[in-house]
Amino acid sequence: MDAFFPYAETTQQITVRVAVTFHAEKSDPEMGQWFWCYHIRIENGGRTPVQLLTRRWTIADGRGALFQREGRGVVGEEPVIQxxxxxxxxxxxxxxxxxxxxxxxxxxxxxxxxxxxVRIPRFPLLAPAVSN
Structure with missing residues (x-):
């Protein structure tokens, strides 16, 4: 396990690692809004280049509602990974x-x-407990 990227999954020599951070400054619990940033590292352990074309996410909230998100590339890019x-x-x-x-x-x-x-491992979205 990588200390910085605690979640990882490998599909056919492509490893996807994830680190996630809760962002209190972008969250407003009184308004029912919580926000996380996630850092993804995609490693090509194969012998040929790969290009990321599309992404598909399943997101679940704490009530069990599921949301599907799909789109081209990531953050506006379709990277080629050597x-x-x-x-x-x-x-x-x-x-x-x-x-x-x-x-x-x-x-x-x-x-x-x-x-x-290529699978992206499941990772939790957990806001820290707030005590009054």
């Missing part, structure tokens, strides 16, 4: 509850033209 290299990005997730989780997948194309469905 063998032995990694790609990092940071994004965020708002929720209407102080707890939840996220998981998902990336659709990638290999240098030889084959498609990969």
């Amino acid at each position: 063998p032995g290299e990694a790609y990092d990005y940071v994004s965020g997730c708002p929720l209407a509850t102080p707890t939840g989780w996220m998981e998902g997948s990336y659709a990638m194309i290999e240098g030889g033209g084959g498609m990969l469905d």
